[in-house]
Amino acid sequence: MGRHFGNLARVRHVITYSLSPFEQKAFPNYFSKGIPNAWRRFTSSFFKVAPPMILMYLTYTWGNSVHQQSKRKNPADYGNNE
Numbered sequence: 001m002g003r004h005f006g007n008l009a010r011v012r013h014v015i016t017y018s019l020s021p022f023e024q025k026a027f028p029n030y031f032s033k034g035i036p037n038a039w040r041r042f043t044s045s046f047f048k049v050a051p052p053m054i055l056m057y058l059t060y061t062w063g064n065s066v067h068q069q070s071k072r073k074n075p076a077d078y079g080n081n082e
Contacts, residue, residue, distance in 0.1 A: 027034075
């Protein structure tokens with residue numbers, strides 16, 4: 001009844017190779033190349049990302065403080081009430 005899932009289409013002139021997961025190294029060059037590469041990528045993008053994030057954080061905290069101050073009542077308006 002029809003084709004099986006692995007044989008749905010016939011592809012010509014395409015060569016595929018695969019390696020068993022049991023024959024691969026789990027973490028090749030992790031300490032010698034992986035960590036220095038991650039540090040290089042972090043430092044190259046940090047100065048592009050951090051200043052706008054800091055600016056937005058300062059703007060957000062300033063806006064919240066101004067909003068809280070505007071919600072407070074002025075005690076001088078109620079000084080002569082009895």
